[in-house]
Amino acid sequence: MTQTPELELTIGPPAHGGHCVARHEGRVIFVRHALPGEVVKARLTEYDDDARFWRADATEVVQASTDRVNHPWPLADAALAGMRGTRPVGGAEFGHIGLAAQRRLKADIFTEQLARLGKIDRRITVEAVPDESPDGLGWRTRVGFAVDPDGHLAMHEHRSTTLVPVADMPLAVPAINALALWERDFSGVDGVEVAAGSGDEEPLVLLRSTQDPPGRALRALAEGIPGASVAVLNPDTGSVLRLRGRTWVREVVGGHTFRVTGEGFWQIHRSAPRVLTEAVLEGLQPASGARVADLYAGAGLFTAALAERVGQTGSVLSVEGSPAASRDARRNLHGRDHVDIVQGKVEKVLRERRPHLDAVVLDPPRAGAGRETVRAIAGTGAKAVVYVSCDPASFARDVAYFAAAGWGLDSLRVFDLYPHTHHMESVAVLRPL
Structure with missing residues (x-):
């Protein structure tokens, strides 16, 4: 059996996806479980001769960063896995990094993605959730x-x-x-x-x-x-x-109660629904009587808050592609006559309905909204879009699509809603120039 190659590498800057960048004989290697400035021994995990880059896992730290800490989960600890000759489990790839340093690295990554893909030079900070536990554990629901x-x-x-x-x-x-x-x-x-769920069940x-x-x-x-x-x-x-x-769990956010069935989508951090709803309302400032849309609306988290703000004289168009999530939204928003819940592809619904809107909340999946959806939103007459994103790369690409349609990035907040992982959540406000 051929032994997996191992290299000693000096680690460079962080990269999107939970890696850091290292170089060996002119080749880029994306290394997980390391920190910028460290010297590590790394086991190659993907290393075809004709590949544009290789991948590796750090298995031993030769020179450690001062930001390195003991991993809180042994099964996800790359150093322990290296001693066993195995790989760590996924899901806590930043656990070897102190929480404050995790947020600095995430800010560096977001800043780089926004500059490279969105052509916007803006220094980003990543905010901790106000009630986060000191160890960053116990948050996944x-x-x-x-x-x-x-x-x-x-x-x-x-x-x-x-x-x-x-x-x-x-x-x-x-x-x-x-x-x-x-x-x-x-x-x-x-x-x-x-x-x-956050309810009592x-x-x-x-x-x-x-x-x-x-x-x-x-x-x-x-x-x-x-x-x-x-x-x-x-x-x-x-x-x-x-x-x-039951086949569902009950969620309670800001006085609203939601039923989320089976695998229906819901934010996984225990505080995320509240934190994101507050950020969306702060960014959008929906007025009474406004016409708004909640796109990729899921079970109706933002729809409910928007419906309350715009009141009966306003309207909310809530669009969701998943039939199961759309059914949840209908139950959760039952009795709100000024809310129109539509199940279907967002770009198709906007193209066919051609709604005239004052504002839009856009919360797409990890892949982003895409050029066609951005163009459709720009054609609604909306004067503001609040974009909620879980991926800095797809967000930055969509920002570039908005820029091509004559829109600019007004404000941006980034939240550390996934401690010990490379993931983060952002809430941005875009407006036509």
Whole structure:
């Protein structure tokens, strides 16, 4: 068996995606689990001779940065994995970095992406969530696990099909860890998703299985998980079948109550719905009687806040592509006659309806909105767009599309809603020039 090559590298600046840049004999290498200025030994994970760049994982620190700390999750610790000759699990790739330094690196990455892809030179700062825990743990309200051949909950090694059994999830909120699901036998289940709502109800455990109908073993498994609702999600059909309790969780934000079913989208940081809603309203300042749109609206988080602000004399067009999320939105916004909930592709709905709007909230998936959607928004007559993004690269590209349509970036805030990972969330205000 050929041994994986290992190099000693001096680490350069951070790069989007959770890496830092190093160079070896003129070739760029994207290295994970390192810090700028460090000297590390790194095991190559992708290194074809004809590749434009290589990838590597730091396995041993020769000269450490002063920003390096002990990783809070041993399974995600690259140094420990290197000693074992394995790879760390994904999901906490910045855990070896102090929280303040994590935010500085994220700011550097966002600044670089905005300059390179959006052609905007603006120094970014990344804000900590006001009620963040001092260790940056216990914030995830949604987690997902694979199931290994022995029926144990597991996670994948980074960029690998290898499964590693887990016995805790330090990033998850206490209500999820309290279920101790790693003590259960999930044989016959393809995967497990867990959601903990901010309401008073118990968490929802969603079992991925193509058994139709679910057999006795799955029903017995559901009965053996106290303190949780349990349902089965068939990934082939998208159907969700209740086994115990509810098929949804209740979320409460700013006096509004939301029902989010199955795998319906919801912000995963426990404070994100409140923080982002406040930032959206502050940026948009919707007036009574205004005509606004909430695009990629999900279960209606921003729609509800906008509907309250514009009042019955205003209107909200809420557009969502997912049928399940759109159904959630209809339940959550029931009785608000000035809200029009439409299920469909955003660009298609805007093209066919040609709405005349005063303002838009745009919260696209990680891939961004894209040129066609940006053009459609620019044609609505809106005087402001509040853009909520979870990816600096796609955001910067979309900002360039807005610039081509005659719009400029007015304000921008970036929040550290994913501590110990490279991810971040931004809220920007764009206006026609």
